[in-house]
Amino acid sequence: MAGIWIFAEKTEQALELLQAGQLLLAAGMGGELIAVTWPGGPRPEDLGAAGAAEVLLLPPLADHQPLESYGPSILEEARKVQPNLLLFSSTARGKDLASRIAEGLNAGLCSGCNALHWNSESGTLEMERLLYGGAAVQRIAPFTFPVLATVPPGTFRRGTGNPDREATIRHLPAPPVSPVSVLEHKPKERKGQDVMAAKIVVCAGRGFEKPEDLAFARNLADTLGGALACTRPLSEEMHWLPEDLCIGLSGIQVKPDLYIGIGVSGQVQHLTGIRGAKIVCAINRDEQAPIFAAADLGIVGDLYAVLPRLLQALNETAAP
Amino acid sequence: MPVLVACFKWVVDEAYIRRTSAGELDLSSVSYKISDYDRNALEEAARMKEASGGSVLAVTVGVPESTKGVKDALSRGADQAFFIADPSFGMLGASETAAILAEVIRTRIGNFDLVLCGEGSSDLYNQQVGIRLAERLGIPCLSFVQKLELEEGRVVAERRLEDGIERVSAPLPAVVTVLPDINIPRIPGVKDTLSASRKPVVTIGKDDLAVAPDAHFRTISLAASRLDRQCERFGADETDIRRFIGALRQKGVLR
Numbered sequence: 001m002a003g004i005w006i007f008a009e010k011t012e013q014a015l016e017l018l019q020a021g022q023l024l025l026a027a028g029m030g031g032e033l034i035a036v037t038w039p040g041g042p043r044p045e046d047l048g049a050a051g052a053a054e055v056l057l058l059p060p061l062a063d064h065q066p067l068e069s070y071g072p073s074i075l076e077e078a079r080k081v082q083p084n085l086l087l088f089s090s091t092a093r094g095k096d097l098a099s100r101i102a103e104g105l106n107a108g109l110c111s112g113c114n115a116l117h118w119n120s121e122s123g124t125l126e127m128e129r130l131l132y133g134g135a136a137v138q139r140i141a142p143f144t145f146p147v148l149a150t151v152p153p154g155t156f157r158r159g160t161g162n163p164d165r166e167a168t169i170r171h172l173p174a175p176p177v178s179p180v181s182v183l184e185h186k187p188k189e190r191k192g193q194d195v196m197a198a199k200i201v202v203c204a205g206r207g208f209e210k211p212e213d214l215a216f217a218r219n220l221a222d223t224l225g226g227a228l229a230c231t232r233p234l235s236e237e238m239h240w241l242p243e244d245l246c247i248g249l250s251g252i253q254v255k256p257d258l259y260i261g262i263g264v265s266g267q268v269q270h271l272t273g274i275r276g277a278k279i280v281c282a283i284n285r286d287e288q289a290p291i292f293a294a295a296d297l298g299i300v301g302d303l304y305a306v307l308p309r310l311l312q313a314l315n316e317t318a319a320p
Numbered sequence: 321m322p323v324l325v326a327c328f329k330w331v332v333d334e335a336y337i338r339r340t341s342a343g344e345l346d347l348s349s350v351s352y353k354i355s356d357y358d359r360n361a362l363e364e365a366a367r368m369k370e371a372s373g374g375s376v377l378a379v380t381v382g383v384p385e386s387t388k389g390v391k392d393a394l395s396r397g398a399d400q401a402f403f404i405a406d407p408s409f410g411m412l413g414a415s416e417t418a419a420i421l422a423e424v425i426r427t428r429i430g431n432f433d434l435v436l437c438g439e440g441s442s443d444l445y446n447q448q449v450g451i452r453l454a455e456r457l458g459i460p461c462l463s464f465v466q467k468l469e470l471e472e473g474r475v476v477a478e479r480r481l482e483d484g485i486e487r488v489s490a491p492l493p494a495v496v497t498v499l500p501d502i503n504i505p506r507i508p509g510v511k512d513t514l515s516a517s518r519k520p521v522v523t524i525g526k527d528d529l530a531v532a533p534d535a536h537f538r539t540i541s542l543a544a545s546r547l548d549r550q551c552e553r554f555g556a557d558e559t560d561i562r563r564f565i566g567a568l569r570q571k572g573v574l575r
């Protein structure tokens with residue numbers, strides 16, 4: 001039994017995966033927790049403190065090489081060590097690397113895995129994921145190990161960590177030069193509010209006619225002390241808001257106390273992102289819109305009439 | 321003249337999936353479609369051909385009933401289709417699909433420049449097939465692409481990543497997986513549909529394949545997901561809006 005490997009682009013994602021890994025080991029899965037990182041990735045100290053017994057450290061990449069170039073180095077080591085499970089945070093690069101390594105190991109990869117359970121009696125790893133945009137939940141078990149999973153950020157709680165704990169560091173060899181070269185990297189500007197951490201999320205959908213009109217939604221978010229988010233068409237097709245504000249299957253999954261969808265139809269892929277919301281509200285002029293079946297409270301009406309009234313009533317009745 | 325291969329999947333339209341009172345998945349009234357982002361892959365291939373010549377070959381693995389999808393793909397600008405069909409190909413895993421696609425692309429097409437896939441299918445959304453396919457073929461893969469160009473034996477693409485946009489270049493042949501905002505897929509007209517029925521389709525059966533990939537997973541359970549919500553309705557007049565705010569305060573989610 002050769003343990004669990006984790007790989008994440010960001011430290012907070014790595015901490016989540018380490019926590020998930022620790023729970024599996026505690027349930028009797030066996031082996032050690034091992035983190036793979038690189039200069040510029042999560043720091044070995046942080047990984048050790050969060051429970052990694054060993055850190056596999058990759059050498060720096062040559063200039064203009066994409067992160068996925070590390071694939072062959074990780075694959076070769078995984079072939080030798082044969083870990084039971086490799087967990088990747090499901091960022092674009094994480095998903096890409098996981099798929100390459102899974103193919104190289106001739107192993108299964110559970111994409112978008114949102115629950116992991118080690119059944120110690122039968123010795124099976126039970127993995128859960130969504131199908132049909134979120135309309136169905138599938139539990140699967142691998143026939144063989146190693147097996148891989150990509151885990152959406154925010155799925156598991158982060159562990160607390162212990163700064164006195166230290167991982168042993170082992171260096172992995174440099175990968176061969178990749179035929180893919182990076183010509184340019186245009187970093188994204190930092191936006192203000194963190195939707196994933198917000199207690200109240202106001203989500204704008206395609207019911208808004210013009211980008212200026214989003215001011216209504218932003219106003220509501222500000223009044224409630226919440227964050228503004230959107231559906232995929234708004235970020236992807238119209239480009240009115242940045243993609244990291246898109247909630248759903250291919251965006252972020254949020255767990256606020258209150259979600260208010262405005263001009264959102266409630267297609268299953270979007271609803272998948274708000275399953276963890278405590279209270280779901282909807283404002284939509286179409287009483288047949290599927291979001292009403294997925295909402296606790298719904299206002300049937302034109303958003304252009306409802307929002308000004310809602311804002312006014314909120315301001316008037318604001319708790320002293 | 322580039323040879324462009326566009327892979328697509330014929331899938332259940334998830335909008336018609338229902339949940340029975342027992343919590344089971346009800347697929348009795350579903351219709352089918354070419355998976356959303358595969359339509360983007362087909363469209364991008366068709367546009368590349370329209371801009372610079374060459375040919376578009378559409379490839380799919382599926383159950384024999386997917387013939388409608390093959391015709392749909394041909395009406396979206398593909399010149400020829402390869403239809404790999406078997407009744408057992410309904411719920412293939414990503415690695416199995418990639419292995420079958422790789423064999424057919426290697427043995428039946430051979431000389432190709434670019435393979436285009438959607439980033440993930442709308443039914444399983446594994447987001448693995450294109451990347452695994454590239455590994456199988458031993459060629460570069462550029463995933464999550466929102467913009468694409470061919471240049472002198474290379475493909476140049478913009479990948480959308482969490483921390484920004486990465487412009488990358490790779491030698492051909494290569495695989496790309498495309499995001500939905502790369503283009504807006506056409507809606508085929510009557511003429512497109514008519515001409516589609518005259519285009520050649522190569523049908524390949526399970527017995528014609530050398531690979532017989534095994535599944536990596538077994539399904540323990542499959543159930544409709546639950547949404548337990550209260551579904552209380554309010555009107556849009558001022559009285560109702562005040563009632564709505566009152567209800568939110570009562571639930572303790574508003575200050």
Ligand SMILES: Cc1cc2nc3c(=O)[nH]c(=O)nc-3n(C[C@H](O)[C@H](O)[C@H](O)COP(=O)(O)OP(=O)(O)OC[C@H]3O[C@@H](n4cnc5c(N)ncnc54)[C@H](O)[C@@H]3O)c2cc1C
Pocket residue numbers: 133204205206207208230231232233234246247248249250251252262263264265266267268269270273283284285286289301302303304356357440441442445
């Ligand atoms: C594989 C896959 C992944 C996907 N991932 C995601 C994802 O992560 N997130 C996501 O959001 N989508 C995702 N989608 C897309 C999803 O299927 C829907 O297309 C999308 O969520 C619809 O967005 P919308 O509700 O804003 O737009 P629409 O469906 O167009 O709905 C607009 C709504 O606004 C209402 N409306 C219009 N005008 C008004 C008005 N004046 N007042 C009040 N209401 C009004 C209409 O009645 C309608 O219900 C994905 C799709 C696929 C295939």
